[in-house]
Amino acid sequence: MQSFSPQQVPVGRPEVEMVIIQPTPFCNINCSYCYLPDRSNKHVISQSTVTRLFTELFASGWSNPELTVLWHAGEPLAVPAAFYREAFATIERLRPKDGPSAVRVRHSFQTNGILIDDAWCDFFKEWNVGVGISIDGPRELHDANRKTRSGAGTFDKTIAGVRCLRDAGYPFHILSVLGRASLEMPEEMLAFYLSEGIDHVCFNVEESEGDYVSDLFQGAELRQRYETFLRTFWHLARADGRIKFVREIDHALPRVFRPEGVRARNIQVEPLGMINVDSHGNISSFSPELLGYKNADYGDFLLGNINRQPLAEIYQASVDSALLRDITKGTEACRAHCEYFSVCGGGAPVNKFFENGRFDSTTTSFCTLTQMVPTDLILEAFDKFEQNLTDDRLAAIAQPAASSAQPPRMP
Numbered sequence: 056m057q058s059f060s061p062q063q064v065p066v067g068r069p070e071v072e073m074v075i076i077q078p079t080p081f082c083n084i085n086c087s088y089c090y091l092p093d094r095s096n097k098h099v100i101s102q103s104t105v106t107r108l109f110t111e112l113f114a115s116g117w118s119n120p121e122l123t124v125l126w127h128a129g130e131p132l133a134v135p136a137a138f139y140r141e142a143f144a145t146i147e148r149l150r151p152k153d154g155p156s157a158v159r160v161r162h163s164f165q166t167n168g169i170l171i172d173d174a175w176c177d178f179f180k181e182w183n184v185g186v187g188i189s190i191d192g193p194r195e196l197h198d199a200n201r202k203t204r205s206g207a208g209t210f211d212k213t214i215a216g217v218r219c220l221r222d223a224g225y226p227f228h229i230l231s232v233l234g235r236a237s238l239e240m241p242e243e244m245l246a247f248y249l250s251e252g253i254d255h256v257c258f259n260v261e262e263s264e265g266d267y268v269s270d271l272f273q274g275a276e277l278r279q280r281y282e283t284f285l286r287t288f289w290h291l292a293r294a295d296g297r298i299k300f301v302r303e304i305d306h307a308l309p310r311v312f313r314p315e316g317v318r319a320r321n322i323q324v325e326p327l328g329m330i331n332v333d334s335h336g337n338i339s340s341f342s343p344e345l346l347g348y349k350n351a352d353y354g355d356f357l358l359g360n361i362n363r364q365p366l367a368e369i370y371q372a373s374v375d376s377a378l379l380r381d382i383t384k385g386t387e388a389c390r391a392h393c394e395y396f397s398v399c400g401g402g403a404p405v406n407k408f409f410e411n412g413r414f415d416s417t418t419t420s421f422c423t424l425t426q427m428v429p430t431d432l433i434l435e436a437f438d439k440f441e442q443n444l445t446d447d448r449l450a451a452i453a454q455p456a457a458s459s460a461q462p463p464r465m466p
Contacts, residue, residue: 068117069117069325069326069327069328069370070117070119070325070328071112071117071118071119071122071327071328071329071330072119072121072122072123072320072322072328072329073122073123073124073125073322073328073329073330074108074112074122074123074124074125074329074330074331074332075125075127075128075329075330075331075332075343076100076105076108076124076125076126076127076332077100077127077128077129077331077332077333077334077346078099078100078126078129078131078134078138078139078334079096079097079098079099079100079129079130079131079133079134079334080093080094080096080098080128080129080333080334080347081094081095081096081097081098081129081130081133082094082129082130082133082167083130083133083167083169083170083204084130084167084169084201084202084203084204084209085202085203085204086200086201086202087199087200087201087202088200088232088234088261090344091128091129091347092347092348093347094129097133098334098335099134099138099334100332100333100334100335100336102138102141102142102145103362104332104335104336104361104362105142105145105146106145106149107336107361107362108330108332108336108361109145109146109149109150110149111361111365111366112330112366113149113150113151113158115366115367116156117327117366117370118151118158119158120157120158120159121158121159121161122158122159122160122161123160123161123163123185124146124160124161124162124163125162125163125164125165126139126162126163126164126165127164127165127343128331128333128343128346128347129334130166130167130169130170131164131165131166132164132166132169132170132171132175133170136174136175136178139162139178139182140178140181140182143162143182146160147160161183161185162182162183162184162185163184163185163186163187164184164185164186164187165187165189165230166186166187166188166189166216167188167189167201167209167213168188168189168190168212168213168214168215168216168217169209169212169213169215169216170216171188171215171216171217171219171220172216172219173219173223175219176219176220176223176225179220179225180223180225185228186220186225186226186227186228187227187228187229187230187257188213188216188217188220188227188228188229188230189201189213189229189230189231189232190210190213190214190217190229190230190231191231191232191233191234191237192231192237192240192243192244192247193243193244193247194208194210196234196236196237196240197209197210197213198210199234199236200232200234201213214251217229217251217253218251221251221252226255227255228255228256228257228300228302229248229253229255229256229257230257230258230259231244231256231257231258231259232258232259232260232261233258233259233260233261233281233284234261235261238260238280238281238284239280239284241283241284241285241287241288241291242287242291244288245288245291245292245295245298248298249295249297249298254297254298254299254300255298255299255300255302256292256298256300256301256302257301257302257303258285258301258302258303260277260281260421260424260425277420277424278420278423278424278427278428281424281428282428282431282432285303285304285428285429285432286432286435288301289301289304289432303425303428303429304429304432304433307398307426307429307430307433308433310398310399311398311430311433311434318400319397319398319399319400320400321386321399321400321401321402323341323342323401323402323403323404323405324341324382324383324386324400324401324402324404325340325341326340326341326370326373326374326376326379327340327369327370327373328340328341329341329343331343331345331346332346332361333346333347335360335362336360336361336362336363337357337359337360338357338358338359338360338361338369339356339357339358340358340373341356341378341379341382341404341405342403342404342405342406344405345404345405345408352377353376353377353378354376354378356378358372358373358376358378359372378414381413381414381415382401382404382414382415384414384415385401385402385404385407385413385414385415385416385417386400386401386402388415388416388417389401389402389417389418392417393417393418395422395426395427395430398426398430399422399426402417402418402419402421402422402426403419403421403422403425406419406420406421406422407419
C-alpha cells in the first residue's frame with residue numbers, strides 16, 4: 056500500500072469535525088463490559104455550559120461545515136426531551152447560517168433504546184436526529200452482558216425501542232458488541248437483523264478499556280475469527296440485499312479507494328479534531344473514551360473547562376500537552392512501520408494506551424480488527440472482481456465505456 060504524508064499538527068487553527076457531549080454520566084443499565092467510570096452519577100450538563108461551548112466554537116470559525124454533535128457517554132435518553140429541545144434551539148440560534156463560514160449541524164444519540172417511545176420518536180423527527188441503538192443480537196447474546204442494575208436481561212425493553220422506531224418509519228442503526236459466542240454466529244446475527252427489519256449495522260468487538268479487561272484478547276486467533284465472521288456476514292448480507300449498510304465495510308471503502316490527493320483524516324490524533332465534553336464542562340480531545348479517567352502523568356487527559364477558559368486557550372493547551380506529544384510519536388511510528396497507515400492515519404490513542412500501556416506505541420488488537428481486517432476483505436473482494444473481469448472478456452465488450460475508465464486509486 057502507498058503511504059501518505061504524516062498528519063501534521065495544525066498551527067493555530069484546528070478543524071472540529073465532531074463534538075461529543077456527555078449530557079449525563081448516568082446509565083440506567085449495567086453492561087458487564089462498560090468502560091464508563093461514573094455511570095451511577097445523575098448529574099446533568101447545564102444549558103449555560105451548552106451555550107458557552109457553542110458560542111465559543113462557532114465564534115472561532117473552527118467548525119467543519121458539516122458538524123456532528125453526538126450525545127453519548129451515559130444514557131442520553133435518561134435526560135428528558137425538553138432539555139434537548141432547549142439545547143438544540145440554542146445551538147441552532149448560534150449556528151452560522153450564511154456565507155463561507157456556514158455550518159450544518161446533525162445531532163445524534165447513541166442509546167440503549169430502553170426509553171424510546173412515541174414521544175421520543177416525535178422528537179427525533181422534529182430535529183432529524185441520528186439514532187443508534189445498542190443491541191447485541193438475539194436475546195441469549197444480548198442478555199448475557201446487557202443487564203439491568205438488578206441483573207435481569209434488557210432485551211425485551213431494547214427490542215421494544217427498536218420496534219417503536221421501525222413502526223414510526225424512523226431510520227436508525229444498530230450497534231452490536233461481538234463477544235466470544237457471537238463471533239461464531241454470523242448467520243444467526245444476520246437472521247436476527249432481517250427478522251426485525253434492521254438494515255444498518257455496526258459492530259464493535261468486545262475490548263479492554265478502563266477497568267474492563269476482555270478475555271477475547273488472550274487468544275492469538277482473534278483476528279482470524281473476526282475476519283471469518285465479517286467476511287461471512289458481509290457476503291451473506293450482500294447476497295440477500297436487505298442490509299443497506301455495514302459500517303466496518305462501508306466506512307472503510309472510501310478510505311481504501313479515494314481520489315488522488317485526498318487524505319484519510321484521523322480526528323483522534325488531531326488536537327480538537329473532536330471535542331469531548333463531560334457534564335461539568337471539562338474538555339478532552341483525541342479518543343472520547345479517555346474522558347473521565349484519572350491519570351497523573353497526563354492531567355487526567357483533560358485540557359481545560361469551557362466554563363472557565365476560552366476555547367482558544369484550551370486548544371493551545373492541547374497543542375502544548377504531553378498527551379499530544381506522545382500521541383504524535385505513536386502516529387509517526389505507525390506511519391513508519393505499518394502498511395495500513397494510509398487507511399487509518401495512526402489508529403485510536405485510547406486503545407494504544409489501554410492495550411499497550413502507552414500512547415507512543417503502534418499496533419493494537421483494536422486497529423487490527425477495525426482497520427486491517429476490513430481493508431484486507433475489501434482488497435480480497437476487489438482482487439476477485441478484477442480477476443473475473445480479466446477472465447470474462449465479455450465484460451469489456453458489454454461495457455465499452457467502462458473499459459477506458461481509470462480504476463479506483465489503491466492506497
